[in-house]
Structures are given as structure tokens and as C-alpha cells.
Amino acid sequence: MATSQFSAIADSVKFDIVSKTHALENAKKRKEISRTFICKPHLPCAVPTEEMYAYATLATLGDDVYFEPSSAALEAHVAKITGKEAGLFLPSGTASNQIALRTHLKQPPYSVLCDHRAHINKYEAGGAAFHSGAAVIPVIPPNKHHLTLQDVKDNIIISDDTHFAPTEVVALENTLNGTIIPQEEVIAISEYAHSVGVKMHLDGARIWHVSAETSTPLKELCDPFDSVSLCFSKGLGAPVGSVLVGTKQFITKARWFRKLFGGGMRQTGILAASAAYALTHNFPQLPRVHALTKKLEAGLEEIGCGILSRAETCMIFYDPTPIGVTFDEIGDRGAALSEPLFLGGSRLVVHIQTSESAIEDFLGVVRQLAEEKRAAGFVRPEGQTGIAFRDVYVRRVPKTDK
Template identity: 75%
Template sequence: MSMLTSLSRRVFHHRTMSSFAAVAQQVKLDILSATHLEDNIAKRKEISRTFISDTITVPTHEMYEYATLATLGDDVYFEPSTKALEDHMAKITGKEAALFVPSGTASNQIALRTHLIQPPYSILCDHRAHIEKYEAGGTAFHSGAAVTTVIPSNGHHLTLDDVKDNIILDTDIHFATTQVVALENTLNGTIIPQEEVIAISEFVHSHGKKLHLDGARLWHVAAETGTSVKELCDPFDSVSLCFSKGLGAPVGSCLVGTEAFIKKARAFRKLFGGAMRQTGILAASAAYALSYNFPLLPQVHQLAKRLEAGLEEIGVDILSKAETCMIFYDPASVGVTFDEIADRASQLAEPLVLGGSRLVVHIQTSESAVDDLLSVIRQLAEEKKAAGFVKPETPVNGSSKSRNVYMRR
């Protein structure tokens, strides 16, 4: 009886292992193609000639190597490299604490949800703000908040008067009072003057309200103005800073604020599904970006200004100047359409990737890409002129220098 039992067990074990081997074979995956190294080289080349965003930058070999040395903790419990990044972010922003999160959208939405306690309430922001246009209605969904959007009276940035004219402080039961004013710096590449930020901050805080900053690209402000990150963050109760926009890290943002605020925000991060595990390699990538990629931003700004100057020399209307890394332009002023530019650029031996009126220069943009883009537009403009196009005195197709065409970030 025992011999039969032993035999049965061996047969069962053999069948189980055979079945498992089949399942394991089904589960098995190799994502590395035979040409993946060559493909990555080609992708890096493509990115150096892509003007659609600075989110498409990729880790360098050096960033990869640094990231592999990170600690291997679980961030829901404790992750040393991530904690070191959070402590550093709190220090350079002058805040008490910081929280590493997967994205800028997560950072903004967690911040708003943490500030907002009991509805009805509303937030006030620029009508172009990321939290309003590009976060999938998250403010309403996550926080149940109404949004008051404001068109800047100066066409550039929100002013104290804009805030005063639109903030809801009344206790009239028909209105959702403003609890948070949210600014964005940079916004579409433009810088809010710090004196205006301070004036808005003093007014907002005098009424017991909160001031949040979507500082996804605040690094550009610091680089362009020479102002410390702490000074730029001082007027705000909370700030979101991104590592993948501008700085070239693969993933992540940090939310900074008081100890109590970040403790509550950490709970909302978990609630939103944003708590992660072995984040050390991501934190290390962000640290590398702060150390080695932030110093590249002045060169980015210089290249963007060179692109702007080249467009103006051709006769193209500039809708929003290169204050940092972005330019908005209108080629209708030389008789050319965006589609014509994109089509001609895609036919180059080394194609350019474009996306409408916004041109974004980033840390991996090549100088040759800028030269080639200007060459394409110049050639098209010359062809249109030879065909009889004359630049009209009045705006083309209802466009004007004060009008901007905005794209997602």
C-alpha cells in the first residue's frame, strides 16, 4: 500500500511539474528584441529632433548606472534613497517635508485634496492651468471642487487684481467659496514675476486661504532668473515639482509642504493608488537629474532663444516668446501652415517631430535639429513668396500676436 502511495505521489508530482512547465512557458516574456540596442540608439536620435514636449527625454547610460546603485527598500514602509530625495527636496524648497509621487498630475491632485476639507468649495486658477485643462477633470472627481478659471488681464500671467476680481470670499450660500488659489510657474514656458507671486500670496493668506504652486517646470524659472528654489517656493503652502519635465528623469514628482500637510498627503497618495514599492531606482534617477541635468537648462534657454530669433528673421509671428524652453508661433504670417511644416520636416533624411504651434526645446534637443527646422520653414516661406504670397497687414485667419494655440503638456 505504501509503495503504491509513493508511486502515485511520484506520478502526481511528475504531472504537476509538467503542467507547471507549460504554464511557465506561457507566462514567459522577453521584451528585448534582437535589435533593441539599435532601436534605442535610433530613439535617442529621434528625441534629439522632437519638439513636441520635454516629457519625451530619456535616461542616459550614466543615469541608468547611477540608478542601479540605489537602495532596495519598500516605499510604503521605508525606502532610504527615496527618503533621501524627499529630505533634499524639503531642504532646497524651504519646506518641512516632501512626498515622492508618480506624476505631476498626482502631485497636484493630492495637494488639492489635502487642502480642501469640507465642500462646498472652489479653487481659482489661470484658464490655461494644467490642473484645469490636462488633469482629466481630477479636481472635480477627486475633491468635488468647483474651479474658477481666470483669463489674465495682461495676456501673460495672473495678477493680484485678477485674483481680487475673481476670488469668492462671500458667505452667500449661492457660491462655493474659494479655498485654494493655484498658480503655475512656468505656464506654457512663461515666468510669473516673483513680486506678483508675493503680492498674491499676501492677499490670499490675509483671507485665510491656501496658495498652491504647480511648479512642474519651476527649475526653468530658477535657471533663467538665478533665483533660489527656496525663494520661489516661499510664498506657497504647497508646491509640486516635476523630475521628468525639463530634468530628464523617467518618472516622478515631489510635493512639498508642512509636516502635517505631507502626512495627510501621504494617506491620500495611498488612497489614490499612488503608493509605490521599490522606488529607489526612480529616486536615484531624480537625484541624478538634479545634479547633472539641471545645470543644462541655461543652454536649453539659449537654444530656444536662437530658434525664436531665427523664426523672427524669416518673418514668422511669435505668439509667445522664449522666456524659457517654449515658443509659440504662427507661420501663417509667411503663408505656411503647420501641416506643411510637419510634412516637409518628416521627409528629411533625419526627420523632425513637430506638433502644432508649440515648440519645446529640451536638454536632449540637438543644435542641428534647430537649424534644420529653421531651414524647412525658411524654404517653405521662400516658396510661398515666389508663388506670390504677400504678408497681409491685418491678422491672418483671425489670428493675432495675442492669440495662442495651446497643446497638452
């Protein structure tokens, strides 16, 4: 009786997640991604290839809460190429940034200074306040591009006045919305911050793009920082993961916080192997990505669109109002193509799986709409300046049920 009862329970538990159409569905998703200019959770920048998954199955089967060989090898490698003593594999960039801040911040009150557009300020659900009890000082750079040494000096809190939360960490992000912080500015900020006893953290989710565009070794880019977070998804196309690097003492404490926050995982070897595959096979593709982005920018300018933020790496922000066109019109026309384009608003993200045909089709859509507006009598009003850069985060979410 007991055996038959358990057999019934076992039958109710069974679940086959692999459908007969999965291979076709995955091929369709990869095609969709090649024509997607949005980078957000339900529409990633890139997706793992079959070759990446095949390589991942060769990884070790250790337990990363204790020791996982493939993951440990990845951590050591990333620490080496960034010039740091140790690394820690984490499930996401948000976890990596927030655990870095929590590890640096010892006893409140304290504050973290960053660009107002920074991921740790805008897109990590108030994590600095929740996890670390930290105030955030979000600075708007007057040059509209990057924080400068003067911006930091003007906003940092170095005081024993009990009205204020002293700044303990200056956090920079490189790239920030696809733009590169000049390295000489990074060094100047770092030298000043360290001279007043303040730590430096880098959200380097896309630092790979900076290295690829400027031909600067990762160690040189990371030297000014006490800790750096590097992401393997987004631009590199791995399914999951970031590595946080710093001193051995820092990483030992960060590993403790990873466990405390619920980020300790077991067989992470397959994830580490995917990241290793991305470093070997996908990182070298970034110069081509940047060239495609510049081609996209040049095409939009030729049509007459405004450029709000230039193609320094893999992103541009553009404004179609000078040609009398709206983002919704472009999105609707792109979605109606026989092979749809997936578009948001002003931000366009190019990645390792973006196809040449997607670039051409997007420019074709914008060009056709511009011609239709001109034929209908549209003339750009005198003095029109287009949308403000501060509005670029308002994005149209396309339908994905096509």
C-alpha cells in the first residue's frame, strides 16, 4: 500500500519542462534578440548560445558555499586580470554592488556619493538604504556626461558635524549609459578620495566595453578602485552572474554577506563556465558592436534626428522630434515589419547578437517615417531643440506576443 501511495505521489511530482517545440522556441528567441534594441529583464541584451551551454556542461560539480573549483578558478582569473587579490562570484550586478557597499560601510551614519543616473541610485530598489542604512548623495554633473573631481569635492561630506552623514564611499559607474569616464578624471577622483580616507567602488558592469573601445587593460581601469563589480550578462551574453573583486580581507567579508543575503549557491560551476566562455568568445566581439552602434548613430544623424548621447560604446540616445516623428510611431512601424523590431524610447542598445539587418531595417523605418512627414508638410519649427536628455528614461514597452 505504501509503495503504491508513494508511486501516486511521485507521479504527481513529475514535470517535464522541455517541450517538443523548445528548440524552435529558442531559435525564435535568438532571432528576436538579434532585432531587439532594449536591454531590460524580459528582453535581455543577449542570450546564451548553444555552444556556451555545451561548454557549461563540462564544468565541475562542487558546492560554492564551501568550494566549487570552476567558480573558484573564474574568481581567481577575474581578480588577476583586474589586478586585485581576490574575487567573489555573485548572482547579479545588483547583489555585487550592494554587497560591496555593505562590506565597505562599517558603522553608520555614512553616505555614498555617486552620479544621479547611477545604477546603485536609480535601479537597485533603494538597496543602499535597506541593506546598509546608507544615505546616497546623487550628484548631477554640470557637464551632463561624467562626474569630475570638482563635482566630488563640491558634494562630498568630510565633516564631524552631527547634522550630516559623512561620505565613506565614492561610487563611479563605467560605462554609464554607454559613455566612458575619462581615465584621468577617475584617477584624480580616486587620489582625492583616498587622501581624505574615502573608499572607491566601481560599478563596472560594462567595463569590458571601456577596455575594448580604448584598448586599455582591465587592471589599469580598475587600479583606482578598492572594489569593482564586473558583469557577465548584459554585454557579454552569459545567463547569470557578476564577480566582485578587491583585497583578500574585503572578499572574505563580502563572502560572509553573500551568505547572509541568501546569495550563496551550490553547483555554480555551470554558471562560471558560461562566464568563462563569454570572456573567451564574446568579449572579442565588442569592437564590432561599437562599430555597429556608430553606424546606427551616423544613419540617424543623416536622416535628421537629434543625438542626445553619442555612440561611445554600445548605446546611443536619440531624439526623432526634429523630423516630426514620435517614439510610438517608430515602435509601431518597427513592430509591424515581417520580422519585427523590438524598440523602446530614446535609448538604443546594440549587443553581440544584434544583426546588421536589424540596424538597416531600423534606419529604414525612421527614414520612411521622416519622408512621410515631409510629404505631409512637416517643417521643423524655428528654434526647436527636441526632447531634453533628462527625458530619455521614459521608454515605450513594445508588445512581445507577436
